[in-house]
Amino acid sequence: MLTVEADAARVETRLQAGEIECPDCGGVLAPWGWARHRVLRDANGVVRVRPRRARCSGCGGSHVLLPVFVLVRRVDLVDVIGAALLAKAAGSGVRAIAARLGRPVETVRGWLRRFEQQAEHVRVYFTVLLVDTAPDPVPPTASASRFTDAVAAVVGAWRAAASRWPDVGKVSPWQMASAASRGRLLSPIWP
Structure with a gap:
């Protein structure tokens, strides 16, 4: 892949x-x-x-x-899944997220659980990417949640890459995350 x-x-x-x-x-x-x-x-x-x-x-x-807009073994595009991850990091509940996105509650719950399982790997990977990419890196500050830290690391790495290579800014943070993870952002086997 x-x-x-x-x-x-x-x-x-x-x-x-x-x-x-x-x-x-x-x-x-x-x-x-x-x-x-x-x-x-x-x-x-x-x-x-x-x-x-x-x-x-x-x-x-x-x-x-x-x-770049597709994740392995997922029917929904990465930007839809990314919207759910951002909403969860901002404090929304799974039912509210599912209603906003028009997806079944169990589908959204599955995305959130899988991301939570990989949150530490995602956080580390994208924080390293941010630090290696940004001309003057400022890693995201830690929060009370691994989930929120992982989401912040993805967005921070995207901002760092977009500041260095303007074409990266043409894709969403979640499309960049899909590319960086080889489509396996929610995979049980982290690349």
């Missing part, structure tokens, strides 16, 4: 030109078919995606090129 930009045409152009490298060995990825069609939910309806599949000329491994 490799997270790539949202523009499928640009990804295809880069793939054809040999400009995407294998995350495992650094070899050149080449087109190798397509993954299955996926119907995903955004804030306003559905998005249909058919991710590109690529094969490495070096190690022979195959990778699904997952758009």
